[in-house]
Amino acid sequence: MNSVHHSAPGPDLIVIGSGVAGLAAAVEAAEAGLTVQVLEAADTVGGASAMSGAACFLVDTPLQRSRGIIDSVDLALADWERMGGPTADLEWARRYATDSAREVYQWCADLGIEWHALDQPEGNSVPRWHLPVGWGRRIVEVVEARARELGVTIRTGITAEEVCLSQSQVTGVRTRSAGVAETLPTSSVVVCTGGFIGSKEQVLKHAPQLRELPRILAGGSPTAVGLGHGLLEASGAQFTHLDHIWVYPYGTPDPSDASGARGLGIRGVSTEIWLNAEGRRFHDESLRGGYSGTKGLLAQPGCTAWLVLPAAEADQILLIDNEYYGTPEGPNPEAMKRFWVESPYVSAGDGPQALARAAGLPEEAVVHAISELNAAIRSGAATDPLTGRSLVGLHEVTGDLLAVQLFPMAQKNLGGVRTGPGCEVLTPSGDAVAGLYAAGEVAGMAGGHINGRAALEGTMFGPCVYSGRVAGRTVARRTQ
Structure with a gap:
């Protein structure tokens, strides 16, 4: 009692x-x-x-x-x-x-x-x-x-x-x-x-x-x-503009949350491309915040996209909003291994064609999107001809690849x-x-x-x- x-x-x-x-x-x-x-x-x-x-x-x-x-x-x-x-x-x-x-x-x-x-x-x-x-x-x-x-x-x-x-x-x-x-x-x-x-x-x-x-x-x-x-x-307080919610475009469901409501934010990626459900790039991926990044995501079919990165860069990723996966000191390696295996929103493949099949995306479009970006990087171009994104310091998206499906994620009031x-x-x-x-x-x-x-x-x-x-x-x- x-x-x-x-x-x-x-x-x-x-x-x-x-x-x-x-x-x-x-x-x-x-x-x-x-x-x-x-x-x-x-x-x-x-x-x-x-x-x-x-x-x-x-x-x-x-x-x-x-x-x-x-x-x-x-x-x-x-x-x-x-x-x-x-x-x-x-x-x-x-x-x-x-x-x-x-x-x-x-x-x-x-x-x-x-x-x-x-x-x-x-x-x-x-x-x-x-x-x-x-x-x-x-x-x-x-x-x-x-x-x-x-x-x-x-x-x-x-x-x-x-x-x-x-x-x-x-x-x-x-x-x-x-x-x-x-x-x-x-x-x-x-x-x-x-x-x-x-x-x-x-x-x-x-x-x-x-x-x-x-x-x-x-x-x-x-x-x-x-x-x-x-x-x-x-x-008796007065509230104002409670409908103003800051939404980020780089959320993916937390596999440790059985309800499916909680998301994880993806940070730390140096070489990434975003593909929509049609396998096309649609946005300057360096602008990944809640303004144009979210606008870009919400304009895509299903309001979703896939973040594609070289598997070799996976250890750079920090998942935010659940400290089981990492803290400011860095990612938890064991937890991250579980994420890559347990998340149904992660796909893997050796090269663009295999990745597209694993993610359920149109193969021809995915191969074209990745090949086009890689060609621009190889050419030494300073900017991406498709989006205007700076290509300085970026590596080609080759070898074993990972794709993480993205959804809009409410982050701040x-x-x-x-x-x-x-x-x-x-x-x-x-x-x-x-x-x-x-x-x-x-x-x-x-x-x-x-x-x-x-x-x-x-x-x-x-x-x-x-x-x-x-x-x-x-x-x-x-x-x-």
Whole structure:
């Protein structure tokens, strides 16, 4: 039988969720002298942040300047608006772009994070996609260590079931752990529980346009099932643009998931071509993000395609969204062996003709598509005559080949709970719920919908760090 425990006087702040937004909020509040407790429903700290590549869209950083890259807030904001469209929150976007070098880049660097790579994904006028050593897991580790150093209590395996309110003011959090219910008193709560992208049911509920697809996979963290959305809805919060779902084109079903709902993202391929059900190439494969990559995939018969690569490059592949297969340190060799054998969406063959037969694709078309690309590579051409893709550094697609069938995969929530400039949770009337704040993906990364309908790569993890810090500072300022 469940028991109920009423706790002693609680902390100044309770943070629900231990991803990077929650940990950043905890650090800010603790540095200002507040007592802070972080509650995490899972048994481990980090959530989706620990699984993330953690690449960040950052503007005018020391790394950019050291490489002669000239960037500016206005240039970045123009790119942001062009990608996100009319639903992008440009006020939050301008704040983030203006502060990103200090609030994300330098803050992480001061905690011991090294930013070691720059890239220019689709939609960016200059390289501003910064990759940290150790990816998201390393950032979670150093921010968690700082939080503990400051005296923050972090509890895992404890679920927040209700934010307690009295006369529209936060008074505590009702929790459950190992069957024991406990009410923790506090005057301030920051909800940082991530999105609902791990629940296919929630994705289709809030984004009905995705129901029209023949198949959509659920990516992201398997623990991202909308816990915080339920807490906030019960607290009277306003939500915005929940139908804005960021979908990647390189998902394939996870063979370890019996339901068939969960997907794995495929990263790390250096030589790949995408073939549709007719055996034809249809897209510049280097643009494999959620913008033109997904548009290209969804325009194909059945909204599916096959990623073809030389079998010799299979050990380079990293499967994301299930850490059984690999972490930022690299793939798990034994798990990857099982994937290649157990996935019914993987085909193998010695050469294009055998691969086409194994995958059930038209042989003549597949042979032609691969031969055409190989001829361009052999000729020394700088670009692919079919798609304009750069051929520099690519090898011919020859020998034993592998094909992995691709499906669209929901990866991020771009909409969420609407918040004010200090991350205070707003009601439908525009009023703030006293003592209640939200940051990170539950708040559409920041504000409710900072990105709009589409996102420049790197505009997820960075704004989560930023909004977490803003929320923690706001609580500290209003508590003292």
